[in-house]
Amino acid sequence: MELVPNYYKGRVALNVLAGSVDNAKEIYEAADGHVVCGVLTKNYPDNDSCIADLKKYQSAVNNAISVGLGAGDPNQSKMVSEVSQVIQPQHVNQVFTGVGYSRALLGQDQTIINGLVSPTGKVGYVNIATGPLSSKEMATEVPVTTAIALLKDMGGSSFKFFPMKGLAHKAEYKYIAKACAANDFSLEPTGGIDLENFEAILDIALEAGVTRILPHVYSSIIDKDTGLTKPDDVAKLFEIVKRKLA
Incomplete structure (x- = not known):
């Protein structure tokens, strides 16, 4: 099973939610394989049922799977x-x-693992207290570069900045993008990204020089009636990516 995603074949890939195996196939085709299909563990009652379902997704999209928390839970x-x-x-x-x-449990260094950090309202700092216990305590604000170094120490591959609320934290995001570029670290902007602000959010990361960018575009492109991600919208996002990288 392929571990290294198309993410490494270009500077940008997409992370979108797959509502079903068929939906995952549609998404994968719409983005020409430059995508990971998010499946949320929160939607399953136990590990075994989640694993059984994820194996079906894996087979359908050449392992382009993103194992998710569920709203950063x-x-x-x-x-x-x-x-x-x-x-x-x-x-x-x-x-x-x-x-x-x-x-440690993966036992290899190819799979991309992001580490969730949250906005603080202070440019140059992020909150790293996002764990099961730490998230219940006071925010732990550390310099962005320190957070990157800590993630590297732990075997992390990428900075997941969440919740961004679109461009509400633009100044903080710009600083993070420059820090990720300077420290050869991947960046995953997440939260409130839609077809309207996607290009602006992508531009900031590209202009900063980030070499691997994985925007998460979730609820804004999900069909409210079916609960499935709209392949046409994924195709629109991928067209923006191709235009930017041309």
Whole structure:
């Protein structure tokens, strides 16, 4: 099963939710394979049922799977790690404190693991207290470059900045993009991204020089009646990506 995603074949790929195996296939085709299909552990009652379902997704999209928490829920951290150990997906979503556990259980360094950090309202600082217990305490604000170094120490691959609320934290995001570029670290902007602001958010990361960018575009492109991600919208996002990288 392919562990290294198309993410590494270009500077940008997409992370979108797959509502079904067929939906995952449609998404994968719409983005010409430059996508990881998010499946949320929060939607399953236990590890076994999640693993059984994820194996179907894996077969359908050449393992372009992103094992998700579910709105950054820290209580899903352990389940994400344990499911990923078995599945060996291309991408894993983790809270900051769960990155080391995920990397150790995976037993390899190819799968991308992001570490969730949150806005603080202060340019140059992020909140790393995003774990099951730490998220209940006071925010722990650390310099962005320190957070990157800590993630690297734990085997992390990428900075997941969430919740961005679109461009509400633009100045903070710009600083993070420059820091990721300077430290050769991937960046995953997440939260409130839609067809209207996607290009502006992508531009900031590209102009900063970030070499690997994985925007998460979730609820804004989901059909409210079916609960499935709209392949046509994925295609529109991918057209923007191709235009920017041309």
